[in-house]
Amino acid sequence: MKLFECQSCGQLLYFENSVCLSCGHRLGYLPDLHLLSALEPDAEGRWRALAAPEGAWAACANSESAACNWLVPAGDAVGFCAACRLNRTIPDLSREGHLDLWRKLETAKRRVVYGLRRLGLPVVGRDEDPKAGLAFDFLADPDPSFRETAQVMTGHAQGLITINVAEADDAERERHRQDMAEPYRTLVGHFRHEIGHHYWERLVRDGGWLQPYRARFGDERADYGDALAAHYDNGPPPDWAERHVSAYAASHPWEDWAESWAHYLHIVDTLDTANALRIAVAPRAGSNPELSATIDFDAYAEADFDALLRAWLPLTYAVNSLNRAMGQPDLYPFVLAPAVVDKLRFVHDLIGAT
Numbered sequence: 001m002k003l004f005e006c007q008s009c010g011q012l013l014y015f016e017n018s019v020c021l022s023c024g025h026r027l028g029y030l031p032d033l034h035l036l037s038a039l040e041p042d043a044e045g046r047w048r049a050l051a052a053p054e055g056a057w058a059a060c061a062n063s064e065s066a067a068c069n070w071l072v073p074a075g076d077a078v079g080f081c082a083a084c085r086l087n088r089t090i091p092d093l094s095r096e097g098h099l100d101l102w103r104k105l106e107t108a109k110r111r112v113v114y115g116l117r118r119l120g121l122p123v124v125g126r127d128e129d130p131k132a133g134l135a136f137d138f139l140a141d142p143d144p145s146f147r148e149t150a151q152v153m154t155g156h157a158q159g160l161i162t163i164n165v166a167e168a169d170d171a172e173r174e175r176h177r178q179d180m181a182e183p184y185r186t187l188v189g190h191f192r193h194e195i196g197h198h199y200w201e202r203l204v205r206d207g208g209w210l211q212p213y214r215a216r217f218g219d220e221r222a223d224y225g226d227a228l229a230a231h232y233d234n235g236p237p238p239d240w241a242e243r244h245v246s247a248y249a250a251s252h253p254w255e256d257w258a259e260s261w262a263h264y265l266h267i268v269d270t271l272d273t274a275n276a277l278r279i280a281v282a283p284r285a286g287s288n289p290e291l292s293a294t295i296d297f298d299a300y301a302e303a304d305f306d307a308l309l310r311a312w313l314p315l316t317y318a319v320n321s322l323n324r325a326m327g328q329p330d331l332y333p334f335v336l337a338p339a340v341v342d343k344l345r346f347v348h349d350l351i352g353a354t
Contacts, residue, residue: 001111001269003276004036007050015114016107018069025050028057028071031082034118036069046074060084065099066106078127083113086125089137091165098140101168105138108168108187112195115269118300119351121199132159134198140165154190156197163190182248183333189262196261197254204257209350216343217260218253227252243339256343263334264347267312271299274315281314291317305348309341 004013011022013036018027025038030052037051046056049071056074060081063069070081078085084106091098116123126133139152139162152164166172167190177185204213214220231251240250249259280294293314302308320330336344 001114001273001276002034006038008038015111016067016069018063018067027069028059029069030057030071031114031117034114037071047071062106065093065102067103068106068110070110082117082123083110085127086113086123086134086136087138088126088135088160089139091138091140095140097169098165101165102138104168104187105163105165108191109136111188111269112191112265115192115265115300116195118272119268121351121354122202124202126159129159132201134195135160137162138165139163154194156194158201159198161191161194161198163194182246183329184246189266192262192265193258196258199261200254200257203350203354207350207354212346213257214253216346217256220253220257222252224252224254241335242337245334245336245340245343260340260343261347264344264351266332267308267344268299271295271308271311271315274311275299279315279318281318283317290314303352305345308348309336309344312336 001015004015004017005011006013006020006023006025006027008025009020009023011020013020013027015029015036017036019025020027020038023038025040026047027036028039028047028049029036030049033052035051037049039047039049039057042048042056044056046058049055049057057071058074058076058079060068060070060072061079062081062084066084068081068084070083072079072081080087086109091102093099093102113123124133126135137160141151141164152162152166154164154167155162167176168187173185173187176182200213204210228251231248236244236247236250240247244250244256244259245263246259249256274295275297278296280296282292290310291314293311295311295315297307297311299308299311316332320332323329323331
């Protein structure tokens, strides 16, 4: 994630900011330009973006309810920004706590859509592709008194991604993380994983990459329901870490892909943030040169996958050490075995060819 600067006063800005705390200018994100801009009203009640003064802009229709700071062209018929128009269903906001949970979901979703657009990936909604376009249902479990009703399951089906709003509750998410013995569970991680399933259909299955995919991840025609049942009943194979980025990735080739896809997006966006912060890692102890790096490149535009990997190892070593100093779990509690690196390289090459 890039850092931004107020065009009026030079104040450092963050992606989610809607007001510059230094000069008071309202802020808006221009998704096509990947810029957060200071805004000034014009004579017609529209917004002029200091970063793109030639256009006229309006706030997303979700600017108040969902705290969305993205902009749309003035007069846009839809009124929702490029991220919010992907919503098919939002939570019942009359239920206590749902507004705050929905805002957390939208914040995570905007970060992920930002990354997809920075990578140049097609973000095609249901308005363009009614059958398989990307869409989101943010749903809540039914009232506890109706226990016979099925619970909302987070998942993906032909471009439609369902997220249980309970995932936005920190306590609930942590409980699920512990119940599932997962080292990592976040909202951004959920979105990146489920969107991975969508891009498997769009880029792998329908994009001519199916055979090289099967050579690395396995045959996705294996029965999915049986594979998941075996995973939950028996756990992953003892040697899963030699071939998969996570235990869940070992359950089925579809999940292996989605987990690898998500980790690739984790790597790219974290390196992009490190570049924005001008982070360099040079340990004062030891002699391993692989633990030193200066992260001074645009990870989203980097064609050389090995360059990403050379920077990723020292960065994760550093941030994991910092977390431990605070008594926190490792920020990135994963080991990238050679077979996993090959899968990540495949994701990188596929995206680069898109």
